[in-house]
Amino acid sequence: MRAICLYLHIHQPVRYREYSIFDVSNDSNYFNDSYDGRQSNERIFRKVANKSYRPMLDLLENNMQKYPGFKVSFSITGTWLDQAEKWAPELIAQIRRMVNRGQAEIVGETYYHSLAFFYNLDEFNDQVEQHAHKIKATFGVTPQVFRNTEFAYNDSLAHWAEEKGYKGILAEGWDKILGWRSPNYVYRPTGCQNLKLLLKNYRLSDDIAFRFSNRNWSEWPLTVPKYKNWLEMDCLRGNLINLFMDFETFGEHQWQDTGIFDFMNTLIPDWLAEYENKFVTVSEACELMPAADEISMPETITWADTERDLSAWLSNSMQTSAMDDLYAMREQILATKDAGLINDWRYMTTSDHPYSMCTKYWNDGDVHAYFSAYASPYESFMYFENVLRDLDYRLSKYS
Amino acid sequence: MLGWELPPHNSGGLGVACLNMARALAGQGADIDFVVPYEAEHPEIKFMKVLSATHLDPIYRYGGGAYESLKLLEKIIPSINKEELLSIRDVQKSYCDFVEKYLTEFKPDIVHAHDWLTYEAGVLAKKNFGIPLVAHVHATEFDRAGMRMGNPLIHEVEREGLMLADQIIAVSETTKRIIHDKYHIPLSKIHVVYNSLDENYEKSDYNFDQDAYGYLRKLKTTGYTVVSTVGRFTIQKGLHNLMRAAALAISKNPKLIFVFAGDGEERNELVGLAADLGISKNVIFTGFIRGKKLRDIYSISDIFVMSSISEPFGLTALEAAHHGDVLILTKQSGVSEIIWSALKYDFWDEKKLADQIIAVSQNSALRETLQHNVKREYHKISWDQVAKKCLKIYNKTMKHKGFN
Numbered sequence: 001m002r003a004i005c006l007y008l009h010i011h012q013p014v015r016y017r018e019y020s021i022f023d024v025s026n027d028s029n030y031f032n033d034s035y036d037g038r039q040s041n042e043r044i045f046r047k048v049a050n051k052s053y054r055p056m057l058d059l060l061e062n063n064m065q066k067y068p069g070f071k072v073s074f075s076i077t078g079t080w081l082d083q084a085e086k087w088a089p090e091l092i093a094q095i096r097r098m099v100n101r102g103q104a105e106i107v108g109e110t111y112y113h114s115l116a117f118f119y120n121l122d123e124f125n126d127q128v129e130q131h132a133h134k135i136k137a138t139f140g141v142t143p144q145v146f147r148n149t150e151f152a153y154n155d156s157l158a159h160w161a162e163e164k165g166y167k168g169i170l171a172e173g174w175d176k177i178l179g180w181r182s183p184n185y186v187y188r189p190t191g192c193q194n195l196k197l198l199l200k201n202y203r204l205s206d207d208i209a210f211r212f213s214n215r216n217w218s219e220w221p222l223t224v225p226k227y228k229n230w231l232e233m234d235c236l237r238g239n240l241i242n243l244f245m246d247f248e249t250f251g252e253h254q255w256q257d258t259g260i261f262d263f264m265n266t267l268i269p270d271w272l273a274e275y276e277n278k279f280v281t282v283s284e285a286c287e288l289m290p291a292a293d294e295i296s297m298p299e300t301i302t303w304a305d306t307e308r309d310l311s312a313w314l315s316n317s318m319q320t321s322a323m324d325d326l327y328a329m330r331e332q333i334l335a336t337k338d339a340g341l342i343n344d345w346r347y348m349t350t351s352d353h354p355y356s357m358c359t360k361y362w363n364d365g366d367v368h369a370y371f372s373a374y375a376s377p378y379e380s381f382m383y384f385e386n387v388l389r390d391l392d393y394r395l396s397k398y399s
Numbered sequence: 400m401l402g403w404e405l406p407p408h409n410s411g412g413l414g415v416a417c418l419n420m421a422r423a424l425a426g427q428g429a430d431i432d433f434v435v436p437y438e439a440e441h442p443e444i445k446f447m448k449v450l451s452a453t454h455l456d457p458i459y460r461y462g463g464g465a466y467e468s469l470k471l472l473e474k475i476i477p478s479i480n481k482e483e484l485l486s487i488r489d490v491q492k493s494y495c496d497f498v499e500k501y502l503t504e505f506k507p508d509i510v511h512a513h514d515w516l517t518y519e520a521g522v523l524a525k526k527n528f529g530i531p532l533v534a535h536v537h538a539t540e541f542d543r544a545g546m547r548m549g550n551p552l553i554h555e556v557e558r559e560g561l562m563l564a565d566q567i568i569a570v571s572e573t574t575k576r577i578i579h580d581k582y583h584i585p586l587s588k589i590h591v592v593y594n595s596l597d598e599n600y601e602k603s604d605y606n607f608d609q610d611a612y613g614y615l616r617k618l619k620t621t622g623y624t625v626v627s628t629v630g631r632f633t634i635q636k637g638l639h640n641l642m643r644a645a646a647l648a649i650s651k652n653p654k655l656i657f658v659f660a661g662d663g664e665e666r667n668e669l670v671g672l673a674a675d676l677g678i679s680k681n682v683i684f685t686g687f688i689r690g691k692k693l694r695d696i697y698s699i700s701d702i703f704v705m706s707s708i709s710e711p712f713g714l715t716a717l718e719a720a721h722h723g724d725v726l727i728l729t730k731q732s733g734v735s736e737i738i739w740s741a742l743k744y745d746f747w748d749e750k751k752l753a754d755q756i757i758a759v760s761q762n763s764a765l766r767e768t769l770q771h772n773v774k775r776e777y778h779k780i781s782w783d784q785v786a787k788k789c790l791k792i793y794n795k796t797m798k799h800k801g802f803n
Contacts, residue, residue: 021651021757022750321764359740359772378742381765382758 002235003280003288004271005198007073007170008247009147011113012048012080013352015039015373019383025393031347039373042087049088052251057094059250059261063268064103070268071103073282074247075147078111078134079350092138099139105281106135108143108166114349115149115313117157118300119327127346128164145169145282149351151200151244151303152310155296158189158197166195168286170244172303173199177295184238185292186285196286197295200244200303204234209245213258221259224266231271238292240285244303305360312358318381319354325388329395336398345391348384356380400433401498401510401517405449408439408457411631412714413537416570416594417513421447423786432507434520436460436494452497453490461487487516495520502528509533509793515540515553518560525563531796533789534564539577542709545634558582565796568592568789570712571733577709592788593737595780596717611695615656615683619699623654624760627700627724629693629715632663634708637729637746641706642669646676647753652760655681660696662687697722701766702759705732708746716741720777725759725769727752737780740772 017033033039063070074095084091098104110116111131116124128146136142145168146161153171161169173183183199207227211217219226231241246253254260271277280288304312314320326348333345357377374380400421404414421431431447437460438451498520511533512521518534525532540549540557548554561567561582567589569575575589609616615625626645630636638659645657659669659682666684673682685696697703703719703726710732717734720726726741728734735743742759744751759766 018751020750020754022647022754316768317764318768359768375743376739376741378740378765378769379755381768382742382755382762385758385762385765386754 001288002232002239002274002277003241003285004231004277005073005240005242005244005280005282005285006071007075007107007242007244007282008249009075009245010053010080010247011075011077012041012045012083013113013350014079014083014347015041015044016348016353016383016387018374018379019386019390021386021389024386024390028344028390028394030344030387030390038375041083044373045083045087048248048252049091051256052248053088053091055256055261056247056250056264057091059265060104061094061098063265064098064101067269067272068103069272069278071105071279071281071284072098073105073107073145075107075109076135077109077113078131079113079347081134081138096139099141105145105283106139106141106143107170107282108132108135108146110149112346112349113149113351114346115152115310115323115351115354116327116349117148117152117160118310118314119323120330121160123327123330123349127349145198145286150310150313152300153297153302154300155190155298158192158195158297162189162192162195167283168196168198170198170242170282171200171297172301172308173201173242174301174308176308177297177301181293181295182234182237183242184234184240186240186289187293187295188291190294190296196289196291198240198242198282198285199295201234201242202303204230204241205243205245208243208260208263209249209253212254212260212263222263224263224270227263227267228270240280240289242285312360313351313354316357316359316377318357318359318377322357322381322384322388323354325385329388329391332395332398333391336395338394338398341391341394348387348391353380353384357384400431400447401494401512401520402433403436403460403514403516404457405433405435405441405444408435408437408441408460412594412712413514415597415714416537418444419595419597419782420785420789422598423782424789426783427786427790429786429790432501432505434494434498434501434517436490436516450497450501452494455490460490491516491519495523499523499527502530506530508797511535511789511793512560512564513537515557515560518556518564522560522563525565531565532563533566533568533792533796534560535568536561536574536578536711537570538711539574539581541577541581542574542711543633543635545637545708547634564588566590566792568792570594572736573709573731573733574711590788590792592785592792593733593780594712594714595782595785596714596721596778598782600718601721601778605691605694607698608691608695611692612699615658615699618654618656619701621654623656624652624702624756625656625658625700626702626704626756626760627658627660627696627719628704628706629660629696629719630707632659632661632665632669634665635710636663636665637706637708638665638669639672640746640749641704641752642672642676642678642682644706644749644752644756645673645682646678647749648756648760649678649681651753651757653681655756655760656683657681658683658685658696658700660685660688660693694718694722697724700724702727702756704752704756705729705734706746706752707732710734717777720773723770723774725766726773727755727759738773738776740769740776742769 014031016030017039110127146166147170151172183201187197189197356372357380359377402417406414425446434450436452437455437457439457441449510521510524510530513535521532524530540553578584673679697719703724705716705728713732713734729746730743742755
């Protein structure tokens with residue numbers, strides 16, 4: 001058997017607008033920028049829905065109808081669902097149909113796409129629970145496999161997941177950890193009895209997610225026969241290829257005119273045409289395959305940048321002080337039992353916010369800059385701090 | 400090279416830029432004769448020949464017309480003989496005569512003319528002697544007039560010079576766009592070459608004088624943040640907007656002191672505006688300062704604001720960065736194109752500027768990150784790189800003209 005485990009991450013942050021110091025204590029609308037504004041969540045959501053969510057979900061559903069063996073796993077954040085409910089509820093209905101067919105699985109994570117695991121374990125548990133409730137209410141299923149925000153993974157997270165009864169957990173298949181071992185097996189996190197570890201095959205994933213349209217890449221253009229051959233060759237070292245990527249790869253990172261949709265539309269049937277090839281969901285992978293070895297990751301590994309660490313989110317003093325200040329407010333915020341206030345505070349825990357304050361490569365004006373909703377990391381931080389000031393002001397009314 | 404001033408006889412950044420550029424070009428093998436419109440010693444310039452187009456004292460290089468009023472000049476030199484008081488057009492005429500005479504004897508490969516003041520001489524060289532012309536734009540009349548209509552005569556001279564130049568060097572994308580939009584010059588003829596910080600600026604052994612501005616230092620120990628701006632007080636600099644933003648910012652953080660360093664025709668208006676806004680106590684006017692006194696201002700400041708409505712480049716921002724200031728720049732300034740570690744705003748957006756000043760003054764993480772990061776980038780362009788780009792443009796121009 002040779003199996004592809006295709007896992008797609010669906011997420012949009014709820015961006016705060018250019019929230020001025022002059023708004024503090026006057027106007028607690030942090031998240032609704034005008035439609036034409038740079039941080040307009042509605043405009044961005046509708047744009048990505050048209051370019052990516054709609055055409056790709058159609059493609060996936062279509063293939064599920066034609067090929068019962070085709071399966072996908074999704075992780076869907078609460079912040080995405082909140083926005084889809086308002087602006088594109090048909091997307092949720094479409095995913096629900098796929099789940100009902102038994103060809104789509106939903107992965108567990110934090111509701112707010114946060115890094116709470118590294119700041120406050122109670123908050124982390126609350127957010128994971130809130131997400132599980134939302135998934136149950138929306139799709140009628142309970143997540144069996146867990147992924148943490150940005151794939152930020154370490155041994156203690158694995159122990160947490162084992163304790164919570166998850167079947168499996170997802171992480172980056174980083175060479176420095178794997179050494180000579182292949183990501184194409186299922187592993188067991190050190191110290192766990194039942195939990196399985198699925199590792200992203202980052203080379204084959206990134207061939208699609210990052211390199212597909214790069215004309216300077218020696219392998220461009222990537223054709224289905226070529227890629228299928230690579231998949232089969234890679235299966236000589238383990239029979240499970242974990243293709244993990246952002247859903248937006250299709251249509252947003254790789255535009256339609258790169259041929260990405262045609263590529264996927266051909267790859268799926270071509271892969272399934274071989275008798276021994278199949279697609280599996282994340283929990284099927286955990287069930288079907290025995291653990292080949294134990295793996296320990298004492299240090300936190302993520303799926304970002306060449307460093308594969310948390311430095312894109314938490315390295316400069318703006319990022320760390322923003323997060324410190326935010327989490328320091330938690331107990332007081334929760335004590336108010338004011339659902340609106342609590343939800344506003346939790347929207348600020350989304351990891352995209354500290355990411356937009358990253359100055360690591362700012363001077364080179366690279367991807368961090370290109371995809372940011374803010375004019376600069378410094379401005380993002382300014383507005384973030386102003387929001388915290390207003391949250392603090394709202395808190396003062398309870399004391 | 401055709402210029403209007405060289406240090407120490409300069410009034411602004413034009414002379415400094417010309418000197419550094421010429422030095423770097425000479426360092427890469429260029430043989431330069433530099434024409435100035437006055438007669439004076441330039442004892443430290445050994446790498447090129449400085450030619451005087453007239454016998455005027457440097458102070459008369461702008462004549463009595465366009466830049467300083469006759470009355471002002473009379474005040475400075477009361478004994479002056481009015482017969483000798485020339486208008487700037489007269490100085491330019493003599494400058495052209497000199498260049499014409501010079502070109503009957505020498506034939507340079509290229510004429511590089513700096514700003515409208517020298518464009519007529521450059522055009523003359525091209526028309527009458529067939530020498531390729533590179534026009535260097537440090538500022539246009541639109542910049543000087545705060546993006547309104549300026550002196551129509553200057554517009555005309557500028558237009559003709561830019562139309563006839565074989566290639567144009569602009570000090571920023573902002574300037575390039577103005578040249579294209581206002582004078583309809585094809586973009587393909589305009590090349591952006593950014594300025595750099597004066598090399599001596601970084602090398603010289605400046606030490607902050609602890610006794611300087613003791614009043615400001617005392618305020619800082621009680622939690623005040625010092626915000627400064629430096630430049631001529633003219634419409635171009637957008638200082639009214641800055642003053643109103645200052646009032647807004649002070650309404651949220653009273654511990655802000657604004658230092659307006661410089662002088663110009665808007666001074667009295669600005670003093671009045673500060674009073675009208677009720678913030679006179681928080682605003683300091685230093686008058687015109689330069690050299691060490693200016694560096695002391697940069698040193699004591701926490702934030703440097705460049706509020707210009709239009710600023711072709713904005714060298715003072717690099718100087719302020721060198722002294723560890725956080726930079727807040729208008730998007731309409733050329734320097735904001737190359738500095739990433741700064742806060743930026745549109746010159747009219749007073750609320751945003753106030754927001755940024757408050758944020759920096761109240762948040763040490765923001766202040767420190769900006770200070771730290773701008774230090775890594777303010778000197779990323781060197782005069783050697785500037786010279787290399789100029790040489791490339793020269794070569795292109797000469798090839799185009801059938802030389803080589």
